[in-house]
Amino acid sequence: MIWLTWRQFRLQALMVGAAVAVLAVFLAVTGPGLSDDYDRYAGEFLKQIALERINGYLYVVGQVLVYAAPPVIGAFWGAPLIARELEAGTHRLVWNQSITRTRWLVAKLAITGVGAMAVTGLLSLAVTWWADPIDDAIGTGQASGVFNVPRLLPPVFGARGVVPIGYAAFAFALGVAVGLVVRRTVVAIAITLAAVIAVEVLSPLLLRPHLMTPVETTIVVTTENMRGFMLSGPEDTAEVTQIEAKLPGEGFWKLSEQTVNSAGQAPKTLPQWLAKCGPPPPNVAPDPSRPTLANCFQRLADEGYRQKITYHPANRFWDLQWREAGIFLLLAAGLTGFCFWRIRRDLT
Amino acid sequence: MTTALKAQGLGKKYGRRWALTDCTLDVPAGRVVGLVGPNGAGKSTLLNLAVGMLTPTAGQIEMLGNPAGTTQQNKIGFVAQDTPTYARLSIADHLKLGARLNPGWDDSLAQARIQQLGLDLKQRAGKLSGGQRAQLALTLGVAKRPELLILDEPVAALDPLARREFLQDLMEAVTEHELSVILSSHLVSDVERSCDYLVVLVDSRVQVSGDIDTLLATHYRLVGPRREEKSMPQNQHVVSVSHTDRQSTYLIRTDEPVLDPAWTVSQLTLEDIVLAYMGRSTSAPQNNRPLLEVQR
Numbered sequence: 001m002i003w004l005t006w007r008q009f010r011l012q013a014l015m016v017g018a019a020v021a022v023l024a025v026f027l028a029v030t031g032p033g034l035s036d037d038y039d040r041y042a043g044e045f046l047k048q049i050a051l052e053r054i055n056g057y058l059y060v061v062g063q064v065l066v067y068a069a070p071p072v073i074g075a076f077w078g079a080p081l082i083a084r085e086l087e088a089g090t091h092r093l094v095w096n097q098s099i100t101r102t103r104w105l106v107a108k109l110a111i112t113g114v115g116a117m118a119v120t121g122l123l124s125l126a127v128t129w130w131a132d133p134i135d136d137a138i139g140t141g142q143a144s145g146v147f148n149v150p151r152l153l154p155p156v157f158g159a160r161g162v163v164p165i166g167y168a169a170f171a172f173a174l175g176v177a178v179g180l181v182v183r184r185t186v187v188a189i190a191i192t193l194a195a196v197i198a199v200e201v202l203s204p205l206l207l208r209p210h211l212m213t214p215v216e217t218t219i220v221v222t223t224e225n226m227r228g229f230m231l232s233g234p235e236d237t238a239e240v241t242q243i244e245a246k247l248p249g250e251g252f253w254k255l256s257e258q259t260v261n262s263a264g265q266a267p268k269t270l271p272q273w274l275a276k277c278g279p280p281p282p283n284v285a286p287d288p289s290r291p292t293l294a295n296c297f298q299r300l301a302d303e304g305y306r307q308k309i310t311y312h313p314a315n316r317f318w319d320l321q322w323r324e325a326g327i328f329l330l331l332a333a334g335l336t337g338f339c340f341w342r343i344r345r346d347l348t
Numbered sequence: 349m350t351t352a353l354k355a356q357g358l359g360k361k362y363g364r365r366w367a368l369t370d371c372t373l374d375v376p377a378g379r380v381v382g383l384v385g386p387n388g389a390g391k392s393t394l395l396n397l398a399v400g401m402l403t404p405t406a407g408q409i410e411m412l413g414n415p416a417g418t419t420q421q422n423k424i425g426f427v428a429q430d431t432p433t434y435a436r437l438s439i440a441d442h443l444k445l446g447a448r449l450n451p452g453w454d455d456s457l458a459q460a461r462i463q464q465l466g467l468d469l470k471q472r473a474g475k476l477s478g479g480q481r482a483q484l485a486l487t488l489g490v491a492k493r494p495e496l497l498i499l500d501e502p503v504a505a506l507d508p509l510a511r512r513e514f515l516q517d518l519m520e521a522v523t524e525h526e527l528s529v530i531l532s533s534h535l536v537s538d539v540e541r542s543c544d545y546l547v548v549l550v551d552s553r554v555q556v557s558g559d560i561d562t563l564l565a566t567h568y569r570l571v572g573p574r575r576e577e578k579s580m581p582q583n584q585h586v587v588s589v590s591h592t593d594r595q596s597t598y599l600i601r602t603d604e605p606v607l608d609p610a611w612t613v614s615q616l617t618l619e620d621i622v623l624a625y626m627g628r629s630t631s632a633p634q635n636n637r638p639l640l641e642v643q644r
Contacts, residue, residue: 003448007441008434088435092428093485096399097449098421098492346402348392 001099001107009112012077016069020123023065026058027130038133045137046144056146059134062127066159069123070167071196073116078175079188081108082339086183091347101343109336113172120168128160135160139251139314150251152317154204161321166328171196173335180342203324209255211323214310218260220301221245223294231275240274245307251314262304274300352377352496352528353398357407360393367393368552371407375530375545375557377496380522382539382560383532384622385549391532392429394549395500398530399426412495422452425494429501431485435474439467442484443491450492458491479510483517490521496528503538515542536619546618548625555625560618567621570598570611581608588624599624 006013034049041048049055082105085091095101135151149156157163174195179188219225221243228244243259258266277296291299312320351374358371368390375381385391396402397409400417409416412423433442439462447453462469465483467476473484482502489497499518503511519542522529533539539546540560547557556563567587574596577589585601599616600606606613616624 001449004445007437007445089428089430089432090434092401092426093432093434093488094445094449095401096421096424096426096428097446098451099449100421348396348401 001104002111004094005107005111009077009115013115016073016077016119019065020069020119023062023123024126027062027126030054030058031130034130034133038137043142045133046142046147049134050145050147059131059146062130063156063159066120066124066127066164067200069120069164070171070200071193073120073168074171074175074196075189075193077112077116078172079179079192080185081112081176081179082343083179083183083185083188086180086347087185102340105340105343109173109176109339113169113332113336116168116172117165121162121165124159124161124164131160141250150253150314152251152253152312152314152320154208154253157208157317157320158200158204161318162325163321163328166325166332167196167200169332170199170328170335173332173339177335177339177342180339207327208320208324209312211320211327212312212316214255214312216308216310217247218306218308219245219247220297221259221305221307222297226293226297229277238275239272240270240277243270243307245309247309247311249314253312255310255312257307257309260306260308264308266308270305271300271303350377351375351410352379352381352412353530354410354413355394355407356409358394358397358404358409359406360390360397360402361405366405366552368397371549371554373547373554373557375547377412377528378526379545379559380519380529380543381531381545381547382543383530383547383549384536384539385532385534386626387534389534389549390552391534391549392500393552395426395498395530395532399424399498401426422450422492423495425489425492425497427482427485427489427497427499427502430505431478431482431502433473433476433481433484436472438470438472439476439484440469442473442488443469446488446491452493454491454493457493458487461487461490477510478505479507479514482506482510482514486514486518486521490525490527493525494527496530497522499529499531501532501534503533511538512541518542536622540618546622548622550626555628556621563621564616564618566603567599567601567616567624568606569614569616569620570596570600570606571614572596572608572611575610587621588628 034055037049038045082091085094094104131151134147135156138147138150151157151160158167171192175188175192178191178195179185182188182191222245225245225248226243227246228242230240230242231238232241233239244257247254259270260266273291274296277291277293353373353375355371355373358368358373359366360368371390371394383391383394393402397404398411398416400421403417412420414420434445437445443455443458443462446458447455461483465480465487467480467484473481476484482505486499486502489499502518503514506514515538518529518531521527529543531539531543544560545558546560546563548555572595574591574594577586580586580598580600583602583604584598584606586598587601588599590597598611599620
């Protein structure tokens, strides 16, 4: 059965394996250099490596490939695994040899599934290792060019560590299960591709923030930490709708921010006088009586307004990684269980 | 081991439609059994139940003395409808598959058969003709060295010449390896050529089953002056009847000789018998399906 599984799987395995190997070679060649540069340039590291285009390309390509691996594996390894047999009727050939369907499925799932996780794991490991100095530098507040997203933030988080392995296992099991249900290879590939991409997009929005209780903090907004000041409405009656401040430190993942009053509630509108604090409209003579931003923030603080921020601190990276990977591995196990249950039912 | 297949009140329902109902059968081992019936009669359902591809909705089915689909997968070979093979695998790969997945695999037999058929081991199964593919599937089934080989419409897709060759080949394998065989077909001629036991399945019911020689010896056509069915003797089981104004034609089954001098008694061919049973079913009030393609 091992032989047969490999015989049927080797083409797909070689294609994905080759793509991963090519990237791995590039990363292996350039990785040690990056790590040397990190030591040499210290605070100027990102600025220096951004000068060489290859670094930016590899950074982005690695990221994209780690995200692409689960949908591709789910769609092209998982979906056809059973669907193609059902479609061609060959399950009636192979299930009537001297082994049970369960053993047949065990071999198929184990070999291909472990392959899926191993390939994605290697890819993620290579990319995580290569990008480690960069992630490190971003974590200390450096930023340059494409290198500006801390690893805890959604665009990077899913392309590092163990989360891709969880995605790959889930995508593979989903592909197999979908193929078993719809029994059409092409349809199963399409559904799996769409579903896994949707999961990759939605997981950071709907799942990841809730994996741990976010830290809640309140800070006073000042001219130094102010990052946004949003006005809306016509000039005379403009209202301030939103103020954004930056937390001290680097590398955290901010989930929400509200301006709350002294009672701790978020008012519908901020005080009217705040509108005058924004920069004066163009082609209007400077008004000496207009308050400065610093005065405004002082008054805001005095009236008891604070910025209430929830976030995940940077040191939660691995906790969140393991939790998310674990959840997707559990989902994969559930889907696998479904496949074993379904395969024992009537399928002609 | 005296029975190959034993079914008790066996039934299978797909959704709300019964594909097989109240099937009670006792097929002895060591025979070549022909399962005949029009398309859609439930032949495939019965065979799929026999190899455990399907589970019964009602009743039981035993193969070689054990419930179907439980153990002994190595004792039963199955060549499924349309003789599926892996299009991208070569013939050699298929033989390797058979060898890997069957403890009792007879590789020399498989190699010899492929050679005898003049097939190239390196050829992909997808490039084979329908007849060659059927032969490959049969090779897999036979080289597994089962006690019972089940074939679901193995020759349906073949032209008459390939059909004859395939069946001849099958019969050689049967005599050589002392196999029991159950073979389904919608053509009586296939069965007549190769089988010694007959099961007729129409509209998801078993109409008649038995040794072909016995069936031929116990069925008669009686032609004589018009006579009502009620007045027929008890020991003459009427299969079908047709009347003209003055004449009646009966097709009966009886274990005793027909002695009534009013009848002109004639023997029947197997096809006559099968058609009579099929016709009987279609004229029954509970079903209004048209007579099927047995005459093809």
